[in-house]
Amino acid sequence: MIAVDTIRADFPILQEKIHGQPLVYFDNAATSQKPQVVIDSISAYYTTTNANIHRGVHSLSQRATDAYEGSRIKIQKHFNAAKSHEIILTSGATHSINIVAAGFRTLLKKGEEVIVSAMEHHSNIVPWQMLCEETGAVLKVLPMNEEGELVMERYGDLLTEKTRLVFVNHVSNALGTINPIEDIIDRAHKAGAAVLIDGAQSCPHIRPDVQALGADFYVAAGHKLCGPTGVGILYGKESWLDKLPPYQGGGEMIQEVSFEKTTYADLPHKFEAGTPNIAGVIALGTAIDYLNGIGFENIAAYEDRLLAYATEKLGQIEGLKIYGTAARKTAVISFNIGDIHPYDIGSILDQMGIAVRTGHHCAQPVMDFYKIPGTVRASFSFYNTYEEIDRLYKGLCKAKEMLS
Numbered sequence: 001m002i003a004v005d006t007i008r009a010d011f012p013i014l015q016e017k018i019h020g021q022p023l024v025y026f027d028n029a030a031t032s033q034k035p036q037v038v039i040d041s042i043s044a045y046y047t048t049t050n051a052n053i054h055r056g057v058h059s060l061s062q063r064a065t066d067a068y069e070g071s072r073i074k075i076q077k078h079f080n081a082a083k084s085h086e087i088i089l090t091s092g093a094t095h096s097i098n099i100v101a102a103g104f105r106t107l108l109k110k111g112e113e114v115i116v117s118a119m120e121h122h123s124n125i126v127p128w129q130m131l132c133e134e135t136g137a138v139l140k141v142l143p144m145n146e147e148g149e150l151v152m153e154r155y156g157d158l159l160t161e162k163t164r165l166v167f168v169n170h171v172s173n174a175l176g177t178i179n180p181i182e183d184i185i186d187r188a189h190k191a192g193a194a195v196l197i198d199g200a201q202s203c204p205h206i207r208p209d210v211q212a213l214g215a216d217f218y219v220a221a222g223h224k225l226c227g228p229t230g231v232g233i234l235y236g237k238e239s240w241l242d243k244l245p246p247y248q249g250g251g252e253m254i255q256e257v258s259f260e261k262t263t264y265a266d267l268p269h270k271f272e273a274g275t276p277n278i279a280g281v282i283a284l285g286t287a288i289d290y291l292n293g294i295g296f297e298n299i300a301a302y303e304d305r306l307l308a309y310a311t312e313k314l315g316q317i318e319g320l321k322i323y324g325t326a327a328r329k330t331a332v333i334s335f336n337i338g339d340i341h342p343y344d345i346g347s348i349l350d351q352m353g354i355a356v357r358t359g360h361h362c363a364q365p366v367m368d369f370y371k372i373p374g375t376v377r378a379s380f381s382f383y384n385t386y387e388e389i390d391r392l393y394k395g396l397c398k399a400k401e402m403l404s
């Protein structure tokens, strides 16, 4: 059960007015709002703890290090990773994917193959294209269908003895589709390929168990998890992280440096060059505690109800077409009304205090598939309400009237 009024009181920004109207925040897939405990955690860090980590013998540095490493352990437990050093703290999901893609430069050979899904965010396409250009590896695409589901019957044909890596999102940011990653991972492993799961959109709704899934890599963005911007997670199996070379050189990631030779630090430090976002990582730990306090089953159940209500309500608007009608979806509705440009709808909604995202959502291949320039995307969170969906419905009716 979700006590939505109590929860809303935790998020100060939900009291904001936009153009004189109470804010309706339906852009949660872009970034989530932050509860007061997370905001307080950042302030408390700079008030009582600020020091650089892993460096000082002084007490404050020790305090900061303990808080930072404590957060890593919270994240490890949350993802059920076997070891805390399998959690690499990054600046975001994009950074996490780039660490792996860059690492594969030394592992992938010309003519070997990698598989991407047709519904990826650009962050899970471009780094791999760059990798393929550099290595001469071949990028193959697992197609999607009209409902916005992956065509799994094609997967078997794509997987060959040359496949080295498969990378797919757990949940599509543009459509909300929950992809069958268990099957994707299982079959990739049988073919001898490793799998990276982009969990940027799943983690706010689903608690992943990386050991049960068997994922080789799983990435997430802290800012979509009620944490601050500038923090991300890369989970990697120890055996893989050991094989990958470091992504960046600098302080903290070394064992010994001389002008003749440098040796690298053990995991996780090998991938954490430079001073990290210490306050952000600590605040992400607080955010994860906060979300687990509510419970991911409760979050998913409530958001499912919001999605069903919104789908039914928006479906009443003549000419409104929803893109992404997969059987398994998170609370995202991507749509257009007739041939009205999504940007125009988004601008009118904004005048009413309603925040949605418009455009291609950094998933241009998905838009190309549907032969549209973009969509309006309303993405819901556990702090949204049925009344807010009613306001979206009314706003859309008004926008349609004004723009038709």
Ligand code: C6P
Pocket (backbone or CB within 6 Å): 029, 030, 031, 092, 093, 094, 095, 121, 123, 124, 169, 171, 172, 173, 174, 198, 200, 201, 221, 223, 357, 361, 362
């Ligand atoms: N999607 C959206 O509005 P970063 O920017 O590194 O925190 O996350 C990148 C990213 C990677 N994968 C998926 C599936 C994503 O959805 C995102 C971010 C936001 O859909 C901002 S573009």
